[in-house]
Amino acid sequence: MKIAKVLPLYKSGNKHIFTNYRPVSLLPQFSKILEKLFNSRLEKFIDKHNLINESQYGFRTARSTSMAIIDALEDITNSLDRKKYAAGIFIDLKKAFDTLNHGILIRKLERYGIRGAASSWIQSYLTDRQQYVKMGEYSSGYLGIDCGVPQGSVLGPKLFILYINDIFQVSTLLKLILFADDTNIFYSNDDYNDLIHNINNELMKLKAWMDINKLSLNLSKTKVMFFGYYNVNLDPVINIDGVDLDTVSEIKFLGLTIDSKITWKSHIRHIQGKVSKSISIINKAKHYLDYHALLLLYCSLVLPYLTYCVEVWGNNYKGSLHPLIILQKRAVRIIHKVGYYDHTNTLFLQANLLKLPDLVEFYTVQVLFKASKNTLPVNLQKLFMLREGGYNLRGCGNFKIKAARTTRKCFCVSVCGVKLWNQLEPELKQCPNIHLFKSRFKNMVFSRYRGFVLG
Numbered sequence: 001m002k003i004a005k006v007l008p009l010y011k012s013g014n015k016h017i018f019t020n021y022r023p024v025s026l027l028p029q030f031s032k033i034l035e036k037l038f039n040s041r042l043e044k045f046i047d048k049h050n051l052i053n054e055s056q057y058g059f060r061t062a063r064s065t066s067m068a069i070i071d072a073l074e075d076i077t078n079s080l081d082r083k084k085y086a087a088g089i090f091i092d093l094k095k096a097f098d099t100l101n102h103g104i105l106i107r108k109l110e111r112y113g114i115r116g117a118a119s120s121w122i123q124s125y126l127t128d129r130q131q132y133v134k135m136g137e138y139s140s141g142y143l144g145i146d147c148g149v150p151q152g153s154v155l156g157p158k159l160f161i162l163y164i165n166d167i168f169q170v171s172t173l174l175k176l177i178l179f180a181d182d183t184n185i186f187y188s189n190d191d192y193n194d195l196i197h198n199i200n201n202e203l204m205k206l207k208a209w210m211d212i213n214k215l216s217l218n219l220s221k222t223k224v225m226f227f228g229y230y231n232v233n234l235d236p237v238i239n240i241d242g243v244d245l246d247t248v249s250e251i252k253f254l255g256l257t258i259d260s261k262i263t264w265k266s267h268i269r270h271i272q273g274k275v276s277k278s279i280s281i282i283n284k285a286k287h288y289l290d291y292h293a294l295l296l297l298y299c300s301l302v303l304p305y306l307t308y309c310v311e312v313w314g315n316n317y318k319g320s321l322h323p324l325i326i327l328q329k330r331a332v333r334i335i336h337k338v339g340y341y342d343h344t345n346t347l348f349l350q351a352n353l354l355k356l357p358d359l360v361e362f363y364t365v366q367v368l369f370k371a372s373k374n375t376l377p378v379n380l381q382k383l384f385m386l387r388e389g390g391y392n393l394r395g396c397g398n399f400k401i402k403a404a405r406t407t408r409k410c411f412c413v414s415v416c417g418v419k420l421w422n423q424l425e426p427e428l429k430q431c432p433n434i435h436l437f438k439s440r441f442k443n444m445v446f447s448r449y450r451g452f453v454l455g
Contacts, residue, residue, distance in 0.1 A: 106123060
């Protein structure tokens with residue numbers, strides 16, 4: 001019940017260096033069943049009493065990385081739209097899940113109202129756990145686990161986000177957006193010197209909180225980014241515990257490569273490289289596989305890159321997306337084994353696939369549909385305000401369009417998404433659930449493709 005088998009999986013680099021291996025923890029199945037039962041009740045208790053901060057997006061129902069990114073992007077673009085200086089600090093924690101202190105966790109849970117039998121069960125769940133390493137036919141001896149939450153467990157992530165939940169109380173100035181242990185900080189100010197001064201002061205408080213909670217920062221991997229086109233003559237000095245943090249112009253942020261100008265050019269180039277390699281694989285496989293197998297390869301190797309957070313980076317200049325549009329058409333032609341110059345509208349129809357610009361709209365309007373049903377997280381829901389009054393029935397369910405000064409703000413879901421939503425037919429907006437909405441939206445797009453074919 002409390003014994004974990006750890007399998008080291010090789011990542012890259014020298015095979016004789018243990019840090020180049022990723023440990024995967026396997027737990028007994030019966031243990032996971034008990035965890036699921038407890039986790040279900042714990043989640044209901046958390047939601048009932050609204051215990052977890054709205055800016056924590058990790059391991060929570062109806063929340064995703066795209067929502068966390070949208071939240072951050074709206075804050076950054078709002079600042080730039082108001083001609084403020086904006087900065088982001090991307091924190092890297094050292095093995096946060098593995099260093100969690102059990103005593104501190106229990107005390108925090110009791111403060112949240114998790115006491116009595118529930119508290120005793122969690123203490124029993126965390127204590128006297130053991131693990132061993134297995135490589136091939138060889139196994140190590142058992143070793144006790146004195147801290148951290150069990151890797152590979154159902155309950156572990158939920159306990160962790162409760163453990164770090166009070167980090168949001170450390171600063172009233174900084175905006176924190178978390179996805180489990182992925183900690184990202186954003187702050188803006190009219191004055192550049194005040195920006196630097198305030199960030200350094202607040203980071204001192206954050207470091208003190210980390211020390212008290214026995215969590216460690218990886219300062220070499222913690223980066224700072226200044227957003228916008230401002231030319232600052234002074235070298236920005238952001239430091240934690242006397243160590244100056246590196247300033248970067250682009251960084252990986254929840255799976256997306258974000259740049260200081262928020263153009264998404266680096267991320268699109270990254271997708272372009274990945275998709276090109278995948279198309280090469282599909283092209284070689286077309287001589288041996290039939291249409292359905294090739295379509296499955298496309299949905300496995302290409303489509304995930306085109307759809308991941310596409311509502312964030314896909315609302316962009318047409319020229320920026322053009323290389324990906326060309327690659328997608330090439331992939332569809334390979335699947336159907338047709339010539340390089342064949343028209344693709346019929347091919348997309350046959351495969352029941354959406355073109356990239358329509359994929360962008362498809363995922364963008366889903367955010368607005370959730371907003372219309374008031375099911376978005378609070379931080380995002382407040383971005384969308386329904387229009388009031390009026391007698392135009394076609395305008396029912398429309399949102400207010402926000403004024404935007406900069407192009408990057410215009411590309412945000414809160415602006416371009418609202419414009420797209422307001423243009424939809426009332427029958428589409430009034431769908432009772434998201435599944436019917438997605439089906440009808442796709443049918444609307446496919447009817448447009450048919451029109452092009454017939455025309």
